[in-house]
Amino acid sequence: MLGGAAALGLVLVQDSFGKVVQEAKPLFDVPKDPTKILGVPPGSLGTRSPFEQPQKIPSITSSRTPLQQLFGTITPSDLHFERNHGGVPLIDPEKYELVIHGMVKKPMRFTLQDLKRFPSFTRICFIECSGNFRTGKAELTPQEICGLTSQSEWTGVMLSTIFREVGVDPKATWFLAEGNDAAVMTRSIPIEKAYEDAMLVYAQNGEALRPEQGYPLRLLLPGWEGNTQIKWIRRIELADQPFMTREETSKYSENIAGGKIRQFSFLMDARSMITFPSYPLQIQKGWVEIRGIAWSGRGKITAVEVSTDEGKSWQTAALQEPVLSKAHTAFRLLWHWNGKPTVIMSRAIDESGYYQPSYKELVLARESKGGYHFNPITAWEIKNDGSVWLVNDRS
Amino acid sequence: MLGGAAALGLVLVQDSFGKVVQEAKPLFDVPKDPTKILGVPPGSLGTRSPFEQPQKIPSITSSRTPLQQLFGTITPSDLHFERNHGGVPLIDPEKYELVIHGMVKKPMRFTLQDLKRFPSFTRICFIECSGNFRTGKAELTPQEICGLTSQSEWTGVMLSTIFREVGVDPKATWFLAEGNDAAVMTRSIPIEKAYEDAMLVYAQNGEALRPEQGYPLRLLLPGWEGNTQIKWIRRIELADQPFMTREETSKYSENIAGGKIRQFSFLMDARSMITFPSYPLQIQKGWVEIRGIAWSGRGKITAVEVSTDEGKSWQTAALQEPVLSKAHTAFRLLWHWNGKPTVIMSRAIDESGYYQPSYKELVLARESKGGYHFNPITAWEIKNDGSVWLVNDRS
Numbered sequence: 001m002l003g004g005a006a007a008l009g010l011v012l013v014q015d016s017f018g019k020v021v022q023e024a025k026p027l028f029d030v031p032k033d034p035t036k037i038l039g040v041p042p043g044s045l046g047t048r049s050p051f052e053q054p055q056k057i058p059s060i061t062s063s064r065t066p067l068q069q070l071f072g073t074i075t076p077s078d079l080h081f082e083r084n085h086g087g088v089p090l091i092d093p094e095k096y097e098l099v100i101h102g103m104v105k106k107p108m109r110f111t112l113q114d115l116k117r118f119p120s121f122t123r124i125c126f127i128e129c130s131g132n133f134r135t136g137k138a139e140l141t142p143q144e145i146c147g148l149t150s151q152s153e154w155t156g157v158m159l160s161t162i163f164r165e166v167g168v169d170p171k172a173t174w175f176l177a178e179g180n181d182a183a184v185m186t187r188s189i190p191i192e193k194a195y196e197d198a199m200l201v202y203a204q205n206g207e208a209l210r211p212e213q214g215y216p217l218r219l220l221l222p223g224w225e226g227n228t229q230i231k232w233i234r235r236i237e238l239a240d241q242p243f244m245t246r247e248e249t250s251k252y253s254e255n256i257a258g259g260k261i262r263q264f265s266f267l268m269d270a271r272s273m274i275t276f277p278s279y280p281l282q283i284q285k286g287w288v289e290i291r292g293i294a295w296s297g298r299g300k301i302t303a304v305e306v307s308t309d310e311g312k313s314w315q316t317a318a319l320q321e322p323v324l325s326k327a328h329t330a331f332r333l334l335w336h337w338n339g340k341p342t343v344i345m346s347r348a349i350d351e352s353g354y355y356q357p358s359y360k361e362l363v364l365a366r367e368s369k370g371g372y373h374f375n376p377i378t379a380w381e382i383k384n385d386g387s388v389w390l391v392n393d394r395s
Numbered sequence: 396m397l398g399g400a401a402a403l404g405l406v407l408v409q410d411s412f413g414k415v416v417q418e419a420k421p422l423f424d425v426p427k428d429p430t431k432i433l434g435v436p437p438g439s440l441g442t443r444s445p446f447e448q449p450q451k452i453p454s455i456t457s458s459r460t461p462l463q464q465l466f467g468t469i470t471p472s473d474l475h476f477e478r479n480h481g482g483v484p485l486i487d488p489e490k491y492e493l494v495i496h497g498m499v500k501k502p503m504r505f506t507l508q509d510l511k512r513f514p515s516f517t518r519i520c521f522i523e524c525s526g527n528f529r530t531g532k533a534e535l536t537p538q539e540i541c542g543l544t545s546q547s548e549w550t551g552v553m554l555s556t557i558f559r560e561v562g563v564d565p566k567a568t569w570f571l572a573e574g575n576d577a578a579v580m581t582r583s584i585p586i587e588k589a590y591e592d593a594m595l596v597y598a599q600n601g602e603a604l605r606p607e608q609g610y611p612l613r614l615l616l617p618g619w620e621g622n623t624q625i626k627w628i629r630r631i632e633l634a635d636q637p638f639m640t641r642e643e644t645s646k647y648s649e650n651i652a653g654g655k656i657r658q659f660s661f662l663m664d665a666r667s668m669i670t671f672p673s674y675p676l677q678i679q680k681g682w683v684e685i686r687g688i689a690w691s692g693r694g695k696i697t698a699v700e701v702s703t704d705e706g707k708s709w710q711t712a713a714l715q716e717p718v719l720s721k722a723h724t725a726f727r728l729l730w731h732w733n734g735k736p737t738v739i740m741s742r743a744i745d746e747s748g749y750y751q752p753s754y755k756e757l758v759l760a761r762e763s764k765g766g767y768h769f770n771p772i773t774a775w776e777i778k779n780d781g782s783v784w785l786v787n788d789r790s
Contacts, residue, residue: 030487034627038577039482042458042607044450046473049610051488052603055439063437071550071598072517074469078441079602087434092425093446119684122467122715122725155466182433203466205600207474208447212437215444232429289514320517322717330517 064147075150086182093216102238105167118157126151130225133374138389151328156201172238177230188242223297223326224266254372268297271375272348283386285339296350304331310343345379459542470545481577488611497633500562513552521546525620528769533784546723551596567633572625583637618692618721619661649767663692666770667743678781680734691745699726705738740774
């Protein structure tokens with residue numbers, strides 16, 4: 001497979017797990033002159049070029065988006081990261097039902113068809129797993145470090161519209177969302193989020209929601225941790241307190257200073273990732289466009305600052321318009337590499353004024369070198385030979 | 396296959412060509428209770444639900460996007476329409492070259508790797524074939540009527556950046572773009588477009604450009620007719636006059652009043668299409684959200700007006716933000732159908748003040764009932780039983 005390396009004129013080639021392998025030879029015949037042979041006629045579904053076969057990295061419970069092979073801000077639906085706790089269920093949309101009950105005037109059952117008749121809404125935003133961090137060695141790609149974030153154009157109905165329909169009791173303060181998967185995933189959500197921007201989405205990137213993202217319906221909580229955005233959602237229960245489910249007590253909570261543990265930490269803090277250059281690429285002297293993505297659960301990214309001298313000085317990167325709220329935002333900075341070893345890094349700043357912390361600051365604040373909601377500045381060392389290596393403790 | 400019909404709670408089901416067929420039974424086992432069986436573990440590539448199998452309609456030279464099955468504004472890359480004149484060539488990106496010569500200071504050859512090193516740019520816009528019109532019977536879907544328009548997020552380099560590199564002669568006024576396919580497709584483009592917003596794009600919807608859209612590189616001319624946006628581009632020649640190629644003399648020109656023929660009609664005029672409800676759906680009495688897309692090659696859509704009484708009165712539809720220039724824009728209008736026969740239609744208005752014409756106005760202006768750049772208001776008749784039929788001559 002020809003990965004990002006080949007795409008940038010470099011001799012290294014990655015396999016689907018991001019490892020450097022020999023340069024692959026294609027297993028198909030490429031015509032010497034394509035103008036002398038009739039091409040493939042139009043078909044009912046397009047395909048990728050055999051030279052381009054990006055893949056996720058699967059484990060037992062997740063698979064990671066190949067950020068270093070992507071361009072722009074949309075994640076192709078079949079490359080959207082997965083994280084599930086009991087596998088992807090197969091659900092018949094004709095038999096699908098969503099039940100809403102608890103502190104409501106009128107408990108109701110909705111079919112998918114019912115939900116699609118309500119006023120629709122479309123927005124582009126990211127979904128990120130709050131456990132989206134890996135470190136520990138220099139040989140890690142962006143996909144391995146933070147490939148549990150992806151972005152789609154989502155379409156569905158505002159949750160507030162459905163809450164009006166069932167008549168939510170003014171005393172209700174939380175709701176439970178429950179999935180129809182083998183894990184029966186459940187999370188408690190403060191009701192304010194329903195009135196801010198929560199959605200029930202049935203479409204992704206122009207077509208029906210993909211099974212790995214909750215087909216036929218998922219909860220979308222823009223900017224909040226992925227785990228709360230219940231996939232294959234089958235039940236919503238309104239109440240005046242949280243439900244204290246397993247995934248918000250024994251899991252999805254994190255250390256903070258003083259030996260305490262933080263619970264209900266829904267918001268995804270601002271983060272950025274340089275996707276080019278990154279491990280395992282090798283760059284050449286001269287002009288390099290440093291490229292990456294930045295995002296924040298708090299709203300819009302207002303700036304991305306890039307350092308090419310190990311944090312001594314910072315330059316403001318260009319942001320690709322349109323900059324959307326709670327969305328992956330592409331940034332870039334032209335840099336002239338003089339061939340000397342250095343460390344490059346980026347930090348995101350969002351409209352709330354939040355600055356993405358360095359690795360050292362975060363370790364100090366959390367008294368831990370990882371855990372949920374761990375969003376440090378990623379630092380890449382560039383060696384004499386142009387090779388690129390992860391050096392998190394240099395940020 | 397369960398299409399838009401099933402998705403909206405209707406008994407009709409379409410096959411992949413948009414025809415009404417019997418209700419399909421799935422050929423796979425759906426568990427009665429998905430919480431009692433472990434689901435599919437994470438994989439390296441996601442897939443569609445077996446209940447969702449949208450397809451294009453292929454012919455010898457084109458295949459059409461199933462607009463009535465889509466949501467939002469992004470077209471999934473494998474459903475992007477195709478139009479080619481000699482099939483889709485297979486091109487090795489490592490051997491790819493783009494030659495730029497003619498009225499330039501420095502004729503140059505660029506590899507794909509070279510082009511990716513230049514400053515990059517990303518934008519969302521539609522591409523539409525200028526022959527995107529069909530009529531003649533009531534049994535036509537949006538896919539059949541105007542499925543030769545699709546939208547992607549494109550990434551590449553601005554053509555103006557590359558023109559600076561080769562040093563274009565100030566006396567050059569046109570350039571030729573030539574494709575590396577069996578048709579050796581060539582078109583002449585006024586140089587102003589290169590400095591306005593033309594791009595050479597290598598990525599589509601987050602990943603490498605798809606073969607059907609010109610892999611590894613295509614010309615992108617936002618808002619202009621698809622045919623000019625040369626795919627598999629291999630050569631650009633600068634000159635001080637157009638080249639009068641076959642595709643701009645015997646083809647891709649159209650009738651105008653007075654028996655004349657218009658040439659170099661690059662710009663795609665504003666258009667809109669109601670995708671729901673549309674043939675072959677059947678609606679029920681009560682609230683119906685009329686949904687569709689509108690677009691203009693001139694810039695942003697400023698309004699879409701919808702009539703539910705055969706053009707006697709018009710209401711302003713809601714436009715989905717962000718409204719982007721030269722981009723498919725989703726619109727919607729809540730309508731209470733009283734169960735009586737009527738005709739519904741939509742018209743697009745863009746930031747230049749252009750109003751999408753009615754079918755009758757366009758026939759009068761063109762002295763023809765079709766041809767290139769034929770963008771009439773589409774009218775749908777709704778019968779007593781809720782069935783929906785194309786009635787173009789009612790607009």
